[in-house]
Amino acid sequence: MVLKIKDGLTPQEIEDFASQALSEMTLKEKVHLMSGHDFFKIMLKDRGKGRSVIPGGGLKRLGIPAFRFIDGPRGVVIPGSTCFPVSMARGASWDIKLEEEVGEVIGKEVRAHGGNLYGAPCINLLRHPAWGRAQETYGEDPYHLGELGSALSRGVQKHNVMATIKHFTANSIEYSRFKVNVVMNERTLREVYLPHFKKCIENGCATVMSAYNKLNGKYCGHNTHLLRDILKGDWQFKGFVHSDWMDGLYDTIAGINGGLDVEMPRVKHYGTKLIKAVEKGEVSIDLIDDSVRRIISTMLSYTTRKDPQQYHSDLVGCEEHVRLSREVAEKSMVLLKNSNDLLPLEMNTINKLAVFGRLADLKNTGDHGSSQVHQDNIVTPLQGIKNFVGNKVDVVYTEGKDLEEVKNLSQNVDAVVIIAGYTFRDEGEYIRQFIRRVGDRESLELKADDINIIKTVSDLNSNTIVILIGGSAIMMEQWIDNVSAVLMAWYSGMQGGNALADILFGKVNPSGKLPFTIPKKESDLPYFKAHIDEIEYGYYHGYTLMDKKEINPRFPFGFGLSYTQYRYDNLEVKSSGDIIIASIEVSNIGKIAGEEVIQLYVGFENSNVDRPKKLLKGFKKVFLSPNQTQKVTIEIPKKNLAWYNPETKRWEVEDMPYIISMGSSSKEEDLVSTQLKI
Ligand code: BGC
Numbered sequence: 001m002v003l004k005i006k007d008g009l010t011p012q013e014i015e016d017f018a019s020q021a022l023s024e025m026t027l028k029e030k031v032h033l034m035s036g037h038d039f040f041k042i043m044l045k046d047r048g049k050g051r052s053v054i055p056g057g058g059l060k061r062l063g064i065p066a067f068r069f070i071d072g073p074r075g076v077v078i079p080g081s082t083c084f085p086v087s088m089a090r091g092a093s094w095d096i097k098l099e100e101e102v103g104e105v106i107g108k109e110v111r112a113h114g115g116n117l118y119g120a121p122c123i124n125l126l127r128h129p130a131w132g133r134a135q136e137t138y139g140e141d142p143y144h145l146g147e148l149g150s151a152l153s154r155g156v157q158k159h160n161v162m163a164t165i166k167h168f169t170a171n172s173i174e175y176s177r178f179k180v181n182v183v184m185n186e187r188t189l190r191e192v193y194l195p196h197f198k199k200c201i202e203n204g205c206a207t208v209m210s211a212y213n214k215l216n217g218k219y220c221g222h223n224t225h226l227l228r229d230i231l232k233g234d235w236q237f238k239g240f241v242h243s244d245w246m247d248g249l250y251d252t253i254a255g256i257n258g259g260l261d262v263e264m265p266r267v268k269h270y271g272t273k274l275i276k277a278v279e280k281g282e283v284s285i286d287l288i289d290d291s292v293r294r295i296i297s298t299m300l301s302y303t304t305r306k307d308p309q310q311y312h313s314d315l316v317g318c319e320e321h322v323r324l325s326r327e328v329a330e331k332s333m334v335l336l337k338n339s340n341d342l343l344p345l346e347m348n349t350i351n352k353l354a355v356f357g358r359l360a361d362l363k364n365t366g367d368h369g370s371s372q373v374h375q376d377n378i379v380t381p382l383q384g385i386k387n388f389v390g391n392k393v394d395v396v397y398t399e400g401k402d403l404e405e406v407k408n409l410s411q412n413v414d415a416v417v418i419i420a421g422y423t424f425r426d427e428g429e430y431i432r433q434f435i436r437r438v439g440d441r442e443s444l445e446l447k448a449d450d451i452n453i454i455k456t457v458s459d460l461n462s463n464t465i466v467i468l469i470g471g472s473a474i475m476m477e478q479w480i481d482n483v484s485a486v487l488m489a490w491y492s493g494m495q496g497g498n499a500l501a502d503i504l505f506g507k508v509n510p511s512g513k514l515p516f517t518i519p520k521k522e523s524d525l526p527y528f529k530a531h532i533d534e535i536e537y538g539y540y541h542g543y544t545l546m547d548k549k550e551i552n553p554r555f556p557f558g559f560g561l562s563y564t565q566y567r568y569d570n571l572e573v574k575s576s577g578d579i580i581i582a583s584i585e586v587s588n589i590g591k592i593a594g595e596e597v598i599q600l601y602v603g604f605e606n607s608n609v610d611r612p613k614k615l616l617k618g619f620k621k622v623f624l625s626p627n628q629t630q631k632v633t634i635e636i637p638k639k640n641l642a643w644y645n646p647e648t649k650r651w652e653v654e655d656m657p658y659i660i661s662m663g664s665s666s667k668e669e670d671l672v673s674t675q676l677k678i
Helices: 011-024 027-032 039-046 087-093 096-112 142-157 186-193 195-202 224-234 252-258 272-279 285-303 319-332 381-389 403-411 448-460 496-504 542-549
Strands: 054-059 064-070 162-168 181-183 207-210 240-242 334-338 352-356 394-398 415-421 464-469 485-488 534-536 566-576 579-588 594-603 614-624 629-637 643-645 650-652 657-663 671-677
Touching (some): 027 272, 027 285, 087 142, 087 319, 096 142, 096 319, 142 162, 142 186, 142 195, 142 614, 162 195, 162 285, 186 195, 186 643, 207 224, 224 252, 252 272, 252 285, 272 285, 319 496, 352 381, 381 496, 394 403, 403 448, 415 448, 448 464, 485 496, 566 594, 579 594, 579 614, 579 657, 594 671, 614 629
Parallel strands (some): 181 534, 207 240, 352 394, 352 415, 464 485
Antiparallel strands (some): 054 064, 334 485, 566 579, 579 629, 594 614, 657 671
16 A cells, blocks of 8 residues: 555545555455444443444554444433533524534544544434434424534534434334334425435535435335435435444345445444355445445545544533533523513512422433433432522422422412423333333323322412423423413433523523424324334425414424513515525514524415425524614525425426515514515
8 A cells, every 4th residue: 555544634635545445455344344343342341331432444454544433412422421402402592503512512522532423413304293312303394403413513523523414314203213114205305304414414414324214115224215316416425324223224235235335333234245245246346345435535534634622531521511511501491481471580589489390300311312421410400490599599399299298388489390291211212122211202291290280289379380391392281371481491411400590590591492393282293103114204294284284383383482572673685696685673672681593484375386385494593682683684595495396306496476584483473574586
């Protein structure tokens, strides 16, 4: 080998190295690069502690480094790492800059643990809130998902860690993930289930993890249309595709023909079986060479790039990272109801506060599957409230098993905070029956115990505040009219309790907005069944479905209250070359500073084809002091208005008047609209 791997290789030098390596490598060496190694050995040593980096690829003889995989979406899973609020919470922050900062912290911690391949962002579209892993993704809207996923990838990759978008694609039923055939038409695939993946690729995300499920009859890891025609063909993706873990690859020849480059985390269908298939002429060596080239060039472009800093182990879970986790939790909680401005609570007027609920003093950062961050230093809601009030407010706490005690306490306090919702026992990643880990949610309602407490308390104390813990929509019709305030707090990471108290007592003004729709009835949602062999995913879900069926949800997509009020004036929209420029003046007309998420929707009511009433096409989060007005401008490339015509197989921009709306949520009344002909 004449060419040598050294720091700072140019793209051309990397390509030259890959070509020379390919000409010198044996078939066995090439195939060695195409899978994970030593998985069982490592797992045996690890004993479920989540301490391990999982290696794959690599070739010592030529100096090609191994990739070293670490999960996951909520932070680095290895013990001691910073535990952030789950991705869904971060989706609710609508804060791209903040998500990129989260990515940077994760990137640094991956490096400090010796990793170079990171198992996130997870950007599966939330079609139905019962999906067990809803918490690992960012929401229901493709535009929003693409923005958040790109931000996380950018942040991570700044530290020369390869990010992975997963699970490609239509992976959103947990119990059936290993077998379900998700059927959808080409238009739905291109317009609803793929744009966010495409955006992350365009933003440079290095690798893709295929999904376990089938898409239109073919496993995603074998799916030529998905991996070769679309990803590597239409989108010109140059990185590599690795399989999901348990059984993401089901067959040697189907996998390599389909476009799957790397089998993770161990050799099952590649390795010797792949070597034999090539030797027998069943698989073309060109396909192997294409995969190996992708692996070598992606690996080298990350491992030979100059690092922006050094990565010592004391970076892991350091003070600065934990502080960011708190900021993210504060910026992601969504205030859904606040009658008579009960919140924020005034320390001067509250002498005694009751905190109820079995989740109030529980370390509850979400699912215990592959995204679990092994972190013990977690501030519970009760602890956070106590930290905040010190000895200025008398805080009484009970789990709430004894309703008589609940009644007594409720009558003798100034306000009650009920922490209700779920844990990893209710929703999460499903492995296999024998591991007995829960997958999809059985019900979208709160548990009967929680509802009993809420109803009992709210009859006796008009200052009842419900804090919801969970990863996606929770039905509230049974009790919401009885309570004064509701805050969606999510699984809010290691600092969640402190962040919650900051919001309850007004140190922080809530600014989160729902990244999904909360309907009034489960029957308003698309069809969902957790144990199922085949399901059709239609063109409409979430807010597009609500708009189509003219249903008023309980809370619309993009909704969230603040302790201040904002006014929207003077929407201006113009067309300039290939872009549309929309601007609006947003004023903080309340008494305190806050952050507002300005959303831009484009309406397609004048279309000749069946299209959503409107789609999110832009958003910005801005900080406004009281009495401050800011002109917020959002640009939309006209090509982003296109629909996918399955007959011409092209994206087409219609010549028609579009309705451009800007405002504080997807609800009609919250938007200011005008028309623009292009
Ligand atoms: C999950 C992936 C995860 C992998 C490795 C799989 O079961 O579906 O999201 O990255 O395990 O932990």
